[in-house]
Each structure stands twice: as C-alpha cells, then as structure tokens.
Amino acid sequence: ILNVEQSPQSLHVQEGDSTNFTCSFPSSNFYALHWYRWETAKSPEALFVMTLNGDEKKKGRISATLNTKEGYSYLYIKGSQPEDSATYLCAFIQGAQKLVFGQGTRLTINP
Amino acid sequence: KAGVTQTPRYLIKTRGQQVTLSCSPISGHRSVSWYQQTPGQGLQFLFEYFSETQRNKGNFPGRFSGRQFSNSRSEMNVSTLELGDSALYLCASSLRGDDEKLFFGSGTQLSVL
Numbered sequence: 001i002l003n004v005e006q007s008p009q010s011l012h013v014q015e016g017d018s019t020n021f022t023c024s025f026p027s028s029n030f031y032a033l034h035w036y037r038w039e040t041a042k043s044p045e046a047l048f049v050m051t052l053n054g055d056e057k058k059k060g061r062i063s064a065t066l067n068t069k070e071g072y073s074y075l076y077i078k079g080s081q082p083e084d085s086a087t088y089l090c091a092f093i094q095g096a097q098k099l100v101f102g103q104g105t106r107l108t109i110n111p
Numbered sequence: 112k113a114g115v116t117q118t119p120r121y122l123i124k125t126r127g128q129q130v131t132l133s134c135s136p137i138s139g140h141r142s143v144s145w146y147q148q149t150p151g152q153g154l155q156f157l158f159e160y161f162s163e164t165q166r167n168k169g170n171f172p173g174r175f176s177g178r179q180f181s182n183s184r185s186e187m188n189v190s191t192l193e194l195g196d197s198a199l200y201l202c203a204s205s206l207r208g209d210d211e212k213l214f215f216g217s218g219t220q221l222s223v224l
Binding site for chain 1: 114115144146153154155156159167168169201203210211212213214215216217218
C-alpha cells in the first residue's frame with residue numbers, strides 16, 4: 001500500500017510571508033508526482049506534474065522541487081496572498097499504479 | 112473550451128438504492144478517472160477509463176462500477192448504497208493519463224440517508 005504523507009496538515013501564514021510544505025512518498029519505482037490546489041467550493045486545480053529527479057517547476061509565485069531518490073517534494077509559495085488560501089494536495093504514481101493522493105496541507109493566509 | 116462537467120451536483124438517496132453519476136470530459140480527452148472524497152480520508156482513487164476500457168481500479172468493493180462511452184463520457188454506478196458511501200465524487204479527465212495534469216469537475220455530492 002502506497003503512503004503519501006503531507007506536512008504540515010495545516011498552516012497559518014501572514015500575508016506577504018513565504019512558506020513551504022512537504023510531500024513524502026516511497027522512493028522506489030517512481031513514475032510521477034502531481035501538485036494540486038483546491039480552493040473551497042471549487043474543483044482541484046493542477047499546479048505541476050513532475051517526473052524527473054531534480055525537477056523544479058514554477059508558476060508565478062509558486063514553485064516546486066522534486067527528489068525522487070529520497071522520496072520528497074517541496075512546494076514553495078513566495079509572498080503569500082489571501083488568494084493562496086487553499087488545500088494543497090500532492091499525488092504520487094508508482095510504476096503503472098494509480099494516483100495516490102496525500103491528505104493535503106490546508107493553508108490559510110492571514111491579512 | 113468547456114471544462115469537465117459532472118451531473119448531478121447534488122443527490123440524496125436512501126440505503127439500498129443505486130445511483131448513477133455522469134462525467135463529460137474536456138473535448139479530446141480520452142482518460143477519465145473517478146475519485147471519492149470523504150472527511151478525513153482524502154481523495155481516494157476509484158477507477159480510470161481510457162478509450163472505453165478500464166485501465167486501473169482502486170480498492171473499492173464491487174458495488175462501485177463504471178463505464179466509458181465512445182465519446183469519452185463516463186458514468187459511475189454505485190449499487191446497494193450504504194451510509195458510508197456519502198461523499199463528494201469527483202471525476203477528472205486528461206488526454207492520456209497519469210503523467211499529465213488532471214482537469215477536475217465540480218463533483219457530485221452524494222448523501223445516503
């Protein structure tokens with residue numbers, strides 16, 4: 001059974017501060033790692049799909065890194081804004097298996 | 112370009128009944144996957160269809176089934192509903208599958224009484 005762990009479970013950050021959180025996954029037979037942002041009352045929205053060790057992806061103020069050998073990915077948000085408040089989900093695929101989601105990190109930006 | 116459309120948005124059923132949920136993917140997307148979201152459980156993978164064939168299946172009982180039509184639209188069926196089936200059911204589509212970003216629908220909120 002695959003286990004995808006996200007930490008912390010929740011996070012409160014002041015507007016303007018930068019923050020980061022972690023997604024841990026099994027390091028064997030890696031296939032892909034996804035990041036999604038899920039705002040309340042909306043659908044999950046894809047941020048990144050990462051497939052190569054050392055991958056770094058960036059979208060505006062949000063960036064992500066990937067270390068497949070040690071089994072973790074970091075998501076960074078620079079200069080947090082209220083619209084960044086959401087649950088951030090990572091999802092992992094091992095071999096030809098299904099996508100397994102973590103429980104998410106709930107981020108709240110305090111104005 | 113229209114997004115992923117799920118119908119209905121809300122559904123109330125009673126135990127023992129069966130239910131069918133529908134998902135229309137983004138035009139041109141051939142992969143449709145289904146997920147169950149319950150409080151405390153996170154998103155759980157149900158199954159994935161590609162070109163009318165079930166390509167992968169999650170750890171759910173046989174009461175959960177699905178199918179995909181030639182136009183890539185997909186349906187999910189749950190028979191003999193149980194209280195624990197109350198959840199948000201999301202479908203997602205992509206061109207080919209898991210190494211690509213998934214585009215999610217708004218979900219169907221199912222309540223079983």
